[in-house]
Amino acid sequence: MSRTTADAPTPADDQAHRPLPVHLVGSLPRPLCDDPATALRWFVEHRGEAELTALPSDRDPRWIIDWLTRHLSSVPSLEQVRGGESRGYDDMPYYRVRPGQRLSEQEVGLRRVEQAEAAFAALDRMCPGGPGEPPRVQVGIPNALDLALFAFGSIDAAREWMPTVQAAVRHEVAELDARWGDRLQLQLETPAVLVAYHLAPPPAWAMLTADLTRQVSGVLAAAPRARWVLHLCYGDLERVPVFTPTDLRSAVRFLNALTDLLAEQGAPMPTVHLPVVCGRQAPPTDPAFYEELRHLRRGVGIIPGVVVEDYPEETREALRLAEEALGAPVSGVAAACGYGRRTEEAAAANLALAARLAREWSMR
Template identity: 60%
Template sequence: MPTTTTAAFARRATDPIPVHLVGSLPPPLHRDIRAALAWPLAHCGYAPLTAMYYEPDPRWIIDWLDSLARLPALEQVRSGASRGYDDVPCYRIRPGHELDPADLAMGRVAQTEAAFAVLDTLDTGAVPRRLHVGIPNAFDRALFAAGSPESADEWMPALQASVVDEVAALAARWGDRVQLQLETPAVLAAYQRAAREDRPLLTAELVQQVSGVIAAAPDARWILHLCYGDLEHEPLFTPVDLDAAVMFLNALADALAALGIPMPTVHLPVAHGSAPPSTDPAFFRALLRLRRGIDVIAGVVAEDHPVESRHALALIEDALGGPVEGIAAGCGLGRRTLAAAAANMALATRLAHERSPLSARRTA
């Protein structure tokens, strides 16, 4: 289970912060499971990893959208080469047809089985023999497939059922050997589109959807990956603060607590695209209101901006009043070259060992 922030701090008073790979690796690696699993081990130095990593395809959203063209229940209403957020194909459900959740599945059970078959032959050293499995959120997939929030509602029942079925199957088969990461850039994008007065209703709707997925595997080791998007290494929007993230996370923590389900560890993005993370203290001010006990992985690592990455990590820990649970890039490394991905990992491991000024003060 995720540890509390206090317990995490006690455990890591002198140890490096764990490094978390959000999930995807550069395209040359995804074709070979063994190479993909071995790459982080070769680049993490002496920093611990939160899990072993294998994402079958960093272009999953593109390939999945293209695959929908074969479903008889769907009709393509816009084509696209997926070279940007306004260039993706979208579909409508044909009148008189219904979506089958099984047709929308991501194939995560079969992919995880194939990855474990290789992982169990590797010497991972001190890294836990736990496999990170990315779970693209139903809300995000509905928005992409339907092309608009208004049209996405019709897709949600089948997509939610599809995600829930896969999550339950993964947890039932592998239990604590899998680290399930719910990936949902659409949450923060939805707040970006919404008027301030509409945010409470939006929060209730988003919390209901996300908690429904987590509740399908309540005892699983969960990570919630918030994101700004990274198609073509460009964000959906440029963030100006963490207000929306904190509003959503506090409400989700309350809803899960009412169900008796632990709050997932949260990958909180600060870096986005090729831009540096913010170093404005005002950007992080909302974290003062974050429920204590919500563990945070700081998504601050931008390989071309080491000074800003280091500063942003310190500002997060200052606002939280304690150390983070892990350190990571703002999104997966799948849109980077191998050289850039290696540079990102090198910076992450340096920051993991350096600790922040706050941690240094507290352990002095």
């Protein structure tokens, strides 16, 4: 078990002499995700010879739906404004705070500490000591902006309650960091960032960028010991994106600004898992799609989310194009999202393709 995870997803400039790791975004299909030991063992058994950036502990591919429909519906200070079956982005329930009530950060918590505790206990049973460092456990951290938008259904309402949700996320992140900091990989997950750029006219991007980077850096600062991966996303409910990108302009705009802000704060820029494929589509193989990566700040580690098991040649070409546009080695290889909405067979095929490409890239 000691070589299950790579030493670190390193910035692109330091990656040349390391084996290229596979990054696992998170979830598995049921019933594999119902038990942490089963999930961890599945990842280990299906990785082949590839190293992993960490072992994911995500257990429920529908966590956001359960959080919205079960958890928030039981919060006394909230009342449901609209119901929904969560079958699409326009079919999600949302809430408001009852008149005269105040929402507390404890009421919107995600219980990620309990999830991590179960994962570490399972991992310690699997590898109870011995030579080498134990693998890191990855805990997915939904961005506070995304949670506020899901919970309250509009930008204005989300803005009102963002301080409370931000405090809740920071509290859980800080506790995770305090208990397991150097054994953790925290993955900050945020479709809302790229969706916000998609919805905003370009003249508004400067103000939007300032707001987004300030909010994201606030979450990152709550866990200074843990290793962070920033997972951008286009949404994947029912394997359907919120929108389909035509280039990476908004992502690079945000990442450059975040890099600059973190540098001012004396904080490191996390490695970025950057999806380039949506839903069930093949990865884009038009070089123009990747052109904006030429303007990314040097030293930002990028793990392209390109692996689609049904399109191995397109996946290989997309990885090559991403690296060519970066002008530096990629920091890993990955699918665009977790495996929770795939079948077990498709998940295994995706991981096998990712492992094959990681080995191929490491031998060049």
